[in-house]
Amino acid sequence: MxxxxxxxxxxxxxxxxxxxxxxxxxxxxxxxxxxxxxxxxxxxxxxLPQACITAFHKAVDEMGAAATFRGYGPEQGYEFLRQAIAEHDFQSRGADIDAGEIFISDGAKCDTGNIQELFAQGARIAVPDPVYPVYVDTNVMAGRTGVWAQGRYQGLIYLDCTAANGYVPELPAEKADLIYLCFPNNPTGATVSREQLGLWVDYAHKHQALILFDAAYEAFIRDERLPHTIYEIPGAREVAIEFRSFSKSAGFTGTRCAYTVVPRDCRAWDAAGREQSLHGLWNRRHSTKFNGVSYPVQRAAEAVYSREGxxxxxxxxxxxxxxxxxxxxxxxxxxxxxxxxxxxxxxxxxxxxxxxxxxxxxxxxxxxxxxxxxxxxxxxxxxxxxxxxxxxxxxxxxxxxxxxxxxxxxx
Amino acid sequence: MxxxxxxxxxxxxxxxxxxxxxxxxxxxxxxxxxxxxxxxxxxxxxxLPQACITAFHKAVDEMGAAATFRGYGPEQGYEFLRQAIAEHDFQSRGADIDAGEIFISDGAKCDTGNIQELFAQGARIAVPDPVYPVYVDTNVMAGRTGVWAQGRYQGLIYLDCTAANGYVPELPAEKADLIYLCFPNNPTGATVSREQLGLWVDYAHKHQALILFDAAYEAFIRDERLPHTIYEIPGAREVAIEFRSFSKSAGFTGTRCAYTVVPRDCRAWDAAGREQSLHGLWNRRHSTKFNGVSYPVQRAAEAVYSREGxxxxxxxxxxxxxxxxxxxxxxxxxxxxxxxxxxxxxxxxxxxxxxxxxxxxxxxxxxxxxxxxxxxxxxxxxxxxxxxxxxxxxxxxxxxxxxxxxxxxxx
Missing domain, CATH: 3.90.1150.10 (Aspartate Aminotransferase, domain 1)
Incomplete structure (x- = not known):
């Protein structure tokens, strides 16, 4: 049965x-x-921005001609897009991320939902409250929680975000292995300072934990003092995976393109206590369960980084x-x-x-x-x-x- | 840690x-x-066929104008595409499948990889040998196998496909819960007759099992005696999920569009022995971990069903x-x-x-x-x-x- x-x-x-x-x-x-x-x-x-529309059309034309047609692309995304992202979104801000550490996908919802597959069943999960429901629901589906009781799932570590802490959670008293953070925050709109983020990076080092940093709303940051990526924080390369999306930065909610950054230094441990590369594991998952983003969509996303875009x-x-x-x-x-x-x-x-x-x-x-x-x-x-x-x-x-x-x- | x-x-x-x-x-x-x-x-x-290119361009134009722009679409896919599929690929062949039973996705690789999430850890998996590696690898990742030994993973039921059986596997002696079948087959190119497929449908009813039927190469069938969909077989609605793709039928390997059929009658059982609807479970997975296929891509796929397409x-x-x-x-x-x-x-x-x-x-x-x-x-x-x-x-x-x-x- x-x-x-x-x-x-x-x-x-x-x-x-x-x-x-x-x-x-x-x-x-x-x-x-x-x-x-x-x-x-x-x-x-x-x-969509006109620059994206123009690039989109051009790529559709390529798909209609034998000489320029493209079949399967790299599961991780085309080099032209990964390179543009690495330069503009990271290196230009002094964040040491290279193209090979960027994985193009069809949505940050998918990536933030799928990432938990890399981790052990017993991983202790910390989530902010209030929170984007996908982080919680995907861990429930994977069996990392108990039942729902009094408005919460048992077995999760909830990080209260309230007026008292300015909607930036405090470090938990319990030891968490996997910590979801989202800034600028959905739903509260709160932002996080370099100092506050630094405390979380230190926590992750100290407790051999990992931060899953959802920065889907990064493009809305106008305050020069705020970090745009967690990789602006020293030590983050070892302890943080970052999720980004073109949905809100360029109007791609119906066009579908996003990316996830998994630095080569990112680590976790196997049951024998040996350090394992999360870059390698995510690459394996991505190439086994995903077949890359539509080529014309990747060209449209690349145009975001042109001067007009x-x-x-x-x-x-x-x-x-x-x-x-x-x-x-x-x-x-x-x-x-x-x-x-x-x-x-x-x-x-x-x-x-x-x-x-x-x-x-x-x-x-x-x-x-x-x-x-x-x-x-x-x-x-x-x-x-x-x-x-x-x-x-x-x-x-x-x-x-x-x-x-x-x-x-x-x- | x-x-x-x-x-x-x-x-x-x-x-x-x-x-x-x-x-x-x-x-x-x-x-x-x-x-x-x-x-x-x-x-x-x-x-890509010219009909698809034309529809693709038109939809890109829609995304560039405020009056016709589309943001998030339904996670399950747009009704226009689901309806066209239901009529052309199923109802026209006498297979009783409606639009609400069709889930549009970005690839049959993703769907055949993700479907196992709906099932218990202990489900007994049967896979043909030789086989498309994704069925096996995704079950390994999910922990449904033992280690690799002598060219096979322990704990899987392998269904030998050889010259002796014409590359159509025989029913296994063991009880399998979840059976992957692929016809026309990748890699052997073998096809299955209505009678042979009927045996598997009967097996699934008898053993309260489910068939995961990969029909990504359906468009290549020219022999009128062969079934194009498993739903041509009586009783299949209760015991089979079917995977299809535009990759090989319309050249979409780089454009990315596919679909999965989960009939409302499809069932499995919870730990308490109560029957559960797989349609409901897949709908929940799809809407929690996926955000729909790019709108212009869905329009390009719809054009496959036009007369020119x-x-x-x-x-x-x-x-x-x-x-x-x-x-x-x-x-x-x-x-x-x-x-x-x-x-x-x-x-x-x-x-x-x-x-x-x-x-x-x-x-x-x-x-x-x-x-x-x-x-x-x-x-x-x-x-x-x-x-x-x-x-x-x-x-x-x-x-x-x-x-x-x-x-x-x-x-």
């Missing part, structure tokens, strides 16, 4: 964003006349950051406490009541969709996430509606 | 095709003047099948036993000696690259795989060289 992986049964009923989509659909069936403004899911709204991406993000500023201003006027939004597309709002209740009220009275903080973890209760991914016009309208519904939203 | 997944250490040193690439590179460094003809790796050589794909495959016929003829003349090639792009040749030795001799004396059968399993020893993916001109030239080197190749 074929048995399933019973760990799947521990998973909570549905994925957060599917839950939200369901509530929206129920609402719209009842009120087909209401026009909603979606500030919930973190999906970009502006088209850089300017166009910068303008794209400037637009979203301006939205975030407008949202912050409107919240200030209405007296809501909030963080994020200055180096991040997300604004984390203390909504003063149950977060799903606020979600429903905001939907009903303002026709605006947010993401309830509770969906990201227990510490997210009492908060909602607003996303700046929208047109300036819609953001303006949403903030007016929010002001109009202010009385109905207060607890 | 962070421990690795020690199962990775059981894997044999390198992936077969990486091994071949290495030998070629060594040879070319020694003999830079020699021009090689590659009939090893199963990679297509002809450009169908004709162009047919012509593409006719060309490769003509190559296969030429290869078969040449082998006949030289007195080599072989199978495959009439409903498959692969020809499986009894080379009459150690397969890596033949590989080296063919490279040295003919400048032709094949794939050594031993790389696919113990039963592949004494065979090599030739691939018809090449220009007609190259195939002609390769066969002339083979004839010229005939004396050197004989044992």
């Amino acid at each position: 074929l048995h399933i992986n019973d760990n799947y049964l521990k998973l909570q009923a549905s994925y957060l964003f599917a839950d939200i989509a369901h509530r929206i659909s129920v609402f719209q069936q009842k009120h087909p006349e209401r026009e909603l403004i979606r500030m919930g899911i973190g999906d970009v709204t502006n088209p 850089q300017a166009q991406c910068r303008a794209l993000i400037d637009g979203y950051l301006e939205n975030a500023r407008l949202i912050g201003e409107a919240l200030d006027e209405l007296g809501y406490q909030h963080v994020g939004g200055s180096n991040s597309p997300y604004i984390w709002v203390a909504c003063g009541r149950d977060s799903w209740e606020f979600f429903d009220l905001l939907l009903t009275h303002a026709g605006v969709v947010c993401t309830p903080g509770a969906g990201f973890g227990r510490c997210g209760e009492g908060y909602v996430r607003l996303s700046a991914f929208n047109s300036g016009e819609n953001v303006q309208k949403a903030m007016e509606r929010l002001a109009g519904a202010a009385r109905m939203l207060k607890a | 962070l421990h690795i997944n020690d199962n990775y250490l059981k894997l044999q040193a390198s992936y077969l095709f990486a091994d071949i690439a290495h030998r070629i590179s060594v040879f070319q460094q020694k003999h830079p003047e020699r021009e090689l003809i590659r009939m090893g790796i199963g990679d297509v050589t002809n450009p 169908q004709a162009q794909c047919r012509a593409l495959i006719d060309g490769y099948l003509e190559n296969a016929r030429l290869i078969g003829e040449a082998l006949d003349e030289l007195g080599y036993q072989h199978v495959g090639g009439s409903n498959s792009p692969y020809i499986w040749v009894a080379c009459g000696r150690d397969s890596w030795e033949f590989f080296d001799l063919l490279l040295t004396h003919a400048g032709v690259v094949c794939t050594p059968g031993a790389g696919f399993g113990r039963c592949g020893e004494g065979y090599v795989r030739l691939s018809a993916f090449n220009s007609g001109e190259n195939v002609q030239k390769a066969m002339e060289r083979l004839a010229g080197a005939a004396r050197m190749l004989k044992a």
Whole structure:
């Protein structure tokens, strides 16, 4: 008799964003006349930069001619893209990362979900709370947790991110082996300083642990004092894997391209206590279970690093950051406490009541969709996430509606 | 201390095709003047059909304009593509599969590699020998095997495919829970009849097992008596998952699009013995660890099902099948036993000696690259795989060289 992986049964009923989509659909069936403004899911709204479109077309043409057609590419990605990334995203910032340490993929969601396969069943996992659900769910599926009880999975080390610590978690009292960190943070929009990140790198060295650093929102950093990559921190090459994405930096959510950095110095230990190279293991996983990213998509991503591409991406993000500023201003006027939004597309709002209740009220009275903080973890209760991914016009309208519904939203 | 997944250490040193690439590179460094003809790796050589190129360009344009831009799509794939597949590949053949049972992905390699995650650690795995290495390696990584000994992993049930059984395995004496089958077969090129496949479906019902049916080479079937999908067999909906790909049917190896069919009736059991829906589990995996295929790529794949697309794909495959016929003829003349090639792009040749030795001799004396059968399993020893993916001109030239080197190749 074929048995399933019973760990799947521990998973909570549905994925957060599917839950939200369901509530929206129920609402719209009842009120087909209401026009909603979606500030919930973190999906970009502006088209791809023109430089990417031009490169994309050119590569599609290559695929249509025998002389330039490309079949299977390297699973790890084409050298032209890996090289451009190494130079622009790392070496130019003094971070010692070379092209061979970069693995191109079709999404940071996939990579942050798949990376746990490299590690032992018994690895002790630390995750921030609130947190992007994928880190937790993929470890549940792999059997590294107990059951769900009182809003948390047993066996995980939760790192509370609260107003008290500025949404940057403190080092845990327990020994963690694998630590997920995300800065600029999804969902809180918080950022981390060099000093704070340095403490985590030291911790990982001391406890022979590894940091999984999700920097998908790096492109939104404008404060010159903040690190753009964990490899700006001395000693990080041995203890950190970094995840990046073109989804938010260049509008690739529907085009699909991302990458993961696994430095050759990155290590863990086998059961016999021998040091093993994580670069080698990830390379083996990547070439056994993945077949590379679509060639035209890789050419489109390469164009992000051209002079035009850089300017166009910068303008794209400037637009979203301006939205975030407008949202912050409107919240200030209405007296809501909030963080994020200055180096991040997300604004984390203390909504003063149950977060799903606020979600429903905001939907009903303002026709605006947010993401309830509770969906990201227990510490997210009492908060909602607003996303700046929208047109300036819609953001303006949403903030007016929010002001109009202010009385109905207060607890 | 962070421990690795020690199962990775059981894997044999390198992936077969990486091994071949290495030998070629060594040879070319020694003999830079020699021009090689590659009939090893199963990679297509002809450009994408024009219908796909046109649709691809149109979708790239959509991504460049605000009004038509698309962000995140459904993780399972767009309805337009799922619907086209359900109608053309299944319903038109009387196979009862609907669009909701089709999951679009970026590769059959990924899907056949990831599917095992749904099942219990203790599932008993049956794999053909010779076999596409991904089925085995991904189960090794997941810890479902013992160590490598005498050319096989302990704990797997190997299904011998030999000249004696026409390269279609017999039902195993042991009880298997999960059975990998691939027809038209990679590497042997063998096909399976409705009756033979019916035996496996019956076996799966009887033993509460599941068939993982890899039909990546379905488009090469020309014999009207052969089934194109396992769902042509009554009772298969409960006991089979099928994998398909646009890689070989439309030249998408570098463009990346595939799909997996998980019928809603497909079942397995939890530890408590309750029946569980594999459709639900795969949907959960797909939406948690994957973010959908690039939108323009899905539009290019949809064009495969247009009238022009169908004709162009047919012509593409006719060309490769003509190559296969030429290869078969040449082998006949030289007195080599072989199978495959009439409903498959692969020809499986009894080379009459150690397969890596033949590989080296063919490279040295003919400048032709094949794939050594031993790389696919113990039963592949004494065979090599030739691939018809090449220009007609190259195939002609390769066969002339083979004839010229005939004396050197004989044992």
